[in-house]
Ligand code: HEC
């Protein structure tokens with residue numbers, strides 16, 4: 693009996709410990725965030741003047757993955773990608789060098805209120821709706837993200853940022869590195885949008901999905 697309850701206790705505490713490790717420590721993450729606020733805003737809402745996207749509401753696995761891509765030069769090193777280079781430099785601080793630090797940072801970002809982003813892109817959302825089905829396979833029908841396909845949440849993101857990123861995939865400034873499997877999958881998808889108008893239209897449609905989150 694004693695042995696059984698001891699085993700049970702160890703199971704429960706072991707599980708709780710693993711959960712705590714997995715979840716990251718938001719308090720520790722808070723101490724890492726001040727340097728990010730200059731570009732992403734104090735509550736991670738994004739800042740168009742700095743070309744820095746909203747971080748609030750983005751999924752944790754995706755935030756971590758992007759930080760790791762920047763850290764390993766798989767994102768933000770392509771010629772002409774000034775914004776990516778700025779961010780790559782920010783990802784390489786010694787205090788962010790461990791996976792645990794990135795977990796803590798992502799846990800802190802997860803505490804931010806996910807405010808709606810202002811609408812800045814005008815496009816025809818009805819046309820965009822017909823372009824979106826191909827995207828749904830990896831980003832979800834409501835653009836909510838799909839970790840199994842490595843597709844991030846798009847709904848609620850700054851629309852100007854979505855436009856910028858689609859153009860970067862088209863120009864080969866994202867998804868250019870061998871180890872960036874997700875980005876390499878996304879590149880041919882960006883190529884299906886054959887004009888600036890088509891990009892604006894699909895992004896206008898994604899804007900309509902933000903309210904359904
Ligand atoms: C000097 C300005 C600046 C600072 C400081 C900065 N960033 Fe960024 N960040 C950017 C820009 C610009 C981009 C967009 C890069 C691009 O266009 O590819 C970006 C992109 C990102 C992305 C990718 C988001 C996505 O959806 O693709 C993440 C994650 C991120 N930053 C996290 C952070 C964190 C965490 C910090 C603090 C440790 C930080 N940034 C500090 C400018 C900055």
Ligand code: HEC
Nearest residue numbers: 826827829830842843844854857858874875877878881894
């Ligand atoms: C085969 C799967 C797949 C399809 C289909 C797909 N994407 Fe993606 N997309 C991805 C992946 C994976 C990423 C993340 C790449 C990375 O990790 O850098 C991504 C990233 C993006 C980003 C950057 C988001 C950010 O926060 O940085 C945008 C914007 C985007 N996709 C738009 C679209 C649109 C619009 C379509 C439809 C025309 C589409 N995608 C179709 C897989 C896909």
